[in-house]
Amino acid sequence: MLDINSLVAIYEKQMEAEAGLRDLQQHGFDLKKLSILGREHESGEHVIGYYCSGVRMKYWGARGAFWNESWKLLSAAGYFILPDIGPVLVGGPLTTWIVSALQSAIARSVTAAGAALYDIGIPLASVIRYEAAVKMHKILFVAHGTPRELLAAKDELHGSRPQEMSIHFAAEKVRAAA
Secondary structure, eight states, X not given: OOOOOEEEEEESSHHHHHHHHHHHXXXXXXXXXXXXXXXXXXXXXXXXXXXXXXXXXXXXXXXHHHHHHHHHXXXXXXXXXXXXXXXXXXXXXXXXXXXXXXXXXXXXXXXXXXXXXXXXXXXXXXHHHHHHHHHXXXXXXXXXXXXXXXXXXXXXXXXXXOSEEEEEOXXXXXXXXX
């Protein structure tokens, strides 16, 4: 298990998540330390597609502009179909942690994304709450860094109106949210 300081913000609306991403970028937060996780929207009458042209994965769908812009700024991109959640899009380091969780057999009551969050030190009760938020089509930001960086990021994100924000400090031996 990795013990990483993590800030998790839950956004109900895409516009708020976009504002949060802009705020972090404008205030100099290292976006290589940010992951975004969101559930795929049902297609209805929209085309949905994923493709790679060169270095970056591209998304064609209802949230195409959001994901394509996010993936330009973040370090990795992925698309997974998770039992009990369904199709999800992810960007940033959480992508590789999900792949790692998939490679190691995990017998917990969480998805691969949840296992990845748990493996970086987020308490199981919080992981279950975050998975429930993703199931309800909410967008998660997961930022990593020093306590000082995460406290500054929390202040920067307040203006974008996340529904919930928690900091999980690695130094806390008892897994509790700040």
